Amino acid sequence: MAFDFLQPLDNDFLEFVQGLSPQTLGRKVVFHTDTEFPNLENVSIAIIGVLENRGIDEVNKEIDLCHIRKEFYSLFPGNWQMQIVDLGDIVSGESLEDTYYVLKTAVAELIKSKIVPIVIGGSQDLTYAMYRAYDKLDQMVNVVTIDSKFDFAREKSLEAHSYLTKMIVDEPNNLFNYSNIGFQTYFNSQEEIDLIEKLYFDAYRLGEVCNNSAIAEPVFRDADLVSLDFLSIKSSDSGNFSTFVPNGFSGKEICSLSRYAGISDKVSSFGIFNHNYSKEESVLIAQIIWYFAEGFHFRSNEYPFGLKDNYIKYIVTLEDELIFYKSNITERWWIEIPFMSVSSNKLKKSTLLPCTHQDYLASCAGEVPERWWKAQRKNII
Known part of the structure; x- marks a missing residue:
């Protein structure tokens, strides 16, 4: 036991x-x-x-x-x-x-x-x-x-x-x-x-x-x-x-x-x-x-996403298309990570990375969020 x-x-x-x-x-x-x-x-x-x-x-x-x-x-x-x-x-x-x-x-x-x-x-x-x-x-x-x-x-x-x-x-x-x-x-x-x-x-x-x-x-x-x-x-x-x-x-x-x-x-x-x-x-x-x-x-059970109806989707077009989601309930933000390959069957299929509103604003100004970039690199190597 x-x-x-x-x-x-x-x-x-x-x-x-x-x-x-x-x-x-x-x-x-x-x-x-x-x-x-x-x-x-x-x-x-x-x-x-x-x-x-x-x-x-x-x-x-x-x-x-x-x-x-x-x-x-x-x-x-x-x-x-x-x-x-x-x-x-x-x-x-x-x-x-x-x-x-x-x-x-x-x-x-x-x-x-x-x-x-x-x-x-x-x-x-x-x-x-x-x-x-x-x-x-x-x-x-x-x-x-x-x-x-x-x-x-x-x-x-x-x-x-x-x-x-x-x-x-x-x-x-x-x-x-x-x-x-x-x-x-x-x-x-x-x-x-x-x-x-x-x-x-x-x-x-x-x-x-x-x-x-x-x-x-x-x-x-x-x-x-x-x-x-x-x-x-x-x-x-x-x-x-x-x-x-x-x-x-x-x-x-x-x-x-x-x-x-x-x-x-x-x-x-x-x-x-x-x-x-x-x-x-x-x-x-x-x-x-x-x-x-x-x-x-005060947990809101937003992870993983329940109903997509509770989120607003934002698309920022840079060299790569960045897709953001904002919760209508807590106003928290996520960014989508397009996993091209999954090296381990343990890796969750969820492709959403928590981020901040500031990350979204920086992307609108042409700057790729650093955490998004690192997550992408982990996926590639």
Whole structure:
């Protein structure tokens, strides 16, 4: 059974929950206890903790996610029409690969049941285990990381600094696209930046996203898996002074990005990693999870298209004919990608790439959107 290795929430925590106001999240969520495992029927979101950080620290230090849970469950929900469960924790296995296997199996089972797992780590290499959960789902995977670094392999590097290379190299090759939100140039070698371009992946510098966070929305709209490195947030907002981060996203910006991830009809798993399990950090982590759930509540089920009657079609004639669609409901935009060949039977036949209104205006001015061009190149090679 996929959930046999999950450790239930302890009684001290459950007593804390019982002391909360009846209107708080804690009194509305169903928990995995010593005596009962939650019924997953009609569940929308499942929270899983992973007590594993050997990917970033060779000594597996003790992990306590209790602060995060207490902060999150003390919050009040919006007018949400969804069921959330907390399945407890995955304890670290005898080896790192054992932990990966348990997480991969649990995430795969949840996604198959159309339940979105929110994974609280642990080190960010657990993203690799979440990615491997898609192996049996017969689809290519789009991964988005909110991260100041690309996490390609470096000599003698830890797993948390090299998991992206494993995604690209390891069989089966299910990775269709990787997008990075918020990289900081001085943390990444020119070789890594060039490799992102060579593979036609997407990367947005921290300054670009801070100046206009809306440019990230179409990226999340096309994502399956979203992974957040907590070190991408500046210490003055995150509360992380163990590893001082002078530049990064603000609390407001990271919550906006989390909401974009939640509101995406396509995002089917979300992870938060590389934090220090401190009381100070737990406040913002709880709010990040809250905003993801808030976004989830407002999903419009526009992906893939339901009725074409709900969209306006725009045609821009350049060297290539560009076809755009605008939703009458949310006013979001898509651009059509004319796939000429399909190299893998896992590749979805949908040819619609999320974009912005600005992409349409730029096309009208004669400029081909960069994401459209990269998607075309992926199709050709």
